[in-house]
Amino acid sequence: MVLKSRFVLLTVVTGSLATGCTIEPITDLFLNLAIPPQAIAIPPAPEIINPGQVVFLDGAQSGVLLGGGDFLDAVESGLSFTWTILSATDRATGQPIDLGTTGAALMNANSSQATFSANTSADYLIELKVTTAGRTGMMTFIVRVI
Numbered sequence: 346m347v348l349k350s351r352f353v354l355l356t357v358v359t360g361s362l363a364t365g366c367t368i369e370p371i372t373d374l375f376l377n378l379a380i381p382p383q384a385i386a387i388p389p390a391p392e393i394i395n396p397g398q399v400v401f402l403d404g405a406q407s408g409v410l411l412g413g414g415d416f417l418d419a420v421e422s423g424l425s426f427t428w429t430i431l432s433a434t435d436r437a438t439g440q441p442i443d444l445g446t447t448g449a450a451l452m453n454a455n456s457s458q459a460t461f462s463a464n465t466s467a468d469y470l471i472e473l474k475v476t477t478a479g480r481t482g483m484m485t486f487i488v489r490v491i
Contacts, residue, residue, distance in 0.1 A: 393489045396464050400488060402428060405457040407475045407482070427474040428454040431485065433467040442467050463490045 392400045404426055409417045428451050433442040448464030451471075463469060467490055474483040 393491060394462075396466060396490055397462060398490075399460050399462045402451075402459045402461055402471070402473075403457070404428070404459075404473045404475070407457070407473070409477055409480070424457070424475045424477045426455060426457050426459075427472075427476070428459045428461075429472045429474070430461075431470040431472050433463070433465070433469050436466070436468055436489075461488055463488075466490050 394400050406418075407424060407426070409424070411417065430444060430449050430451060433444055433447050433449060434440070435442050442465065446465065447467060447469075448462075449469060450462055452460045461469070461471065469488045469490065470485055471488055472483055472485045474481060476482075
């Protein structure tokens, strides 16, 4: 049995017959098919705060990495954001702390920029999840309340 390969070069034609036209291979489409776009969550730098203090969390640098290496920022890629407090750990004992007893809170948890505060000294593990077109990227980071 003989297998034959057939390749089709897809092109984009722009312009009109009156003004002339250009023909360009749609390389980016092939790269995006071969390497699907990835949502990339870029969390803020680790923070150290006092109990009751509010810290600003900025995930606006997140975006989508395209197969061709181009990076679309949060606005260009239509990202949605979700901030979540995953856990709290007592630094002295290494034991988990019930989040319901810490006074930990996130404001604007569904935007690129959120705020966090807590009344109990602990290491808080926070997740930033970004989603677009069915693709999700996530990162975790720690806010230390001393």
